[in-house]
Amino acid sequence: MRIAVLGTGVVGTSVGSRLVETGHEVRMGSRTAGNERAVAWVGTTGAGASGGTFADAAAWAEVVVNATGGLVSVEALTAAGAENLAGKPLLDISNPLDFSGGFPPTVAQPDGRSLGELIQDTFPAARVVKTLNTMSADVMVHPRALPGAHTVFVAGDDAGAKALVAGLLRGFGWAPDEIVDVGGIAAARGLELYLPLWLSLMGTFGSPAFNVSVVRARPDE
Ligand SMILES: NC(=O)c1ccc[n+]([C@@H]2O[C@H](COP(=O)([O-])OP(=O)(O)OC[C@H]3O[C@@H](n4cnc5c(N)ncnc54)[C@H](OP(=O)(O)O)[C@@H]3O)[C@@H](O)[C@H]2O)c1
Secondary structure (H helix, E strand, C coil): CEEEEECCCHHHHHHHHHHHHCCCEEEEEECCCCCHHHHHHHHHHCCCEEEEEHHHHHHHCCEEEECCCHHHHHHHHHHHCHHHHCCCEEEECCCCEECCCCCCCEECCHHHCCHHHHHHHHCCCCEEEEECCCCCHHHHHCHHHCCCCCCEEEEECCHHHHHHHHHHHHHHCCCHHHEEECCCHHHHHHHHHCHHHHHHHHHHHCCCCCCCCCCCCCCCC
16 A cells, blocks of 8 residues: 655654565655655655655545644644645554653643544544554564554544454564454544653653553453
């Protein structure tokens, strides 16, 4: 598939590289076409990788990934163009972390609504799926580097978009029963509010190489 990755940070470059490795064409989007990090990423990633503005990338793509800073995501997606997002699955990996009061950051959810919902409300024709925001970039794309089963969540209102996202996640190495559908895009509230716990765990372990695993009773128990 042709996939636009909006965001040139560690998440955008990691997800972009893994998508290319797993057989997709990726165009990395940033505010400026000559963005240094995007140019460097294209240089090291090789065939299948290209760069452009947020709008160039989104217009070209069949699927769009939001890997921009959470507090600027609506701005970045507006620059990408609502018309270039319409009808397309939009994987939203962002976290609305507000560092203005120092560390630890707060999760910005005005009126109790998540950034995932705000993105869906602002771009109603996009098919938003919140996923992968609950772990570090390396764990997102190399799940088998951690021992045992662990969990990636998907939330969104469009069943077809969630199925497509699950396929991309399986391509990264996630097992089908590790991909847990937590419902509509309103479930993004909890996925974003997990971040304070993630940050505490990061402090405890001194490393981002961890994840949570949801363990259920067997159906007959
Ligand atoms: N780091 C992690 O391990 C991790 C894990 C889970 C979720 N996340 C979430 O994933 C997202 C990406 O994180 P990251 O650390 O890779 O990158 P980041 O530094 O949070 O975001 C970088 C991107 O944001 C864009 N940006 C910055 N200011 C902007 C503005 N005013 N308008 C439009 N775009 C702007 C940058 O554009 P340019 O390319 O033009 O500079 C760049 O592409 C964040 O929402 C983060 O919370 C991160």
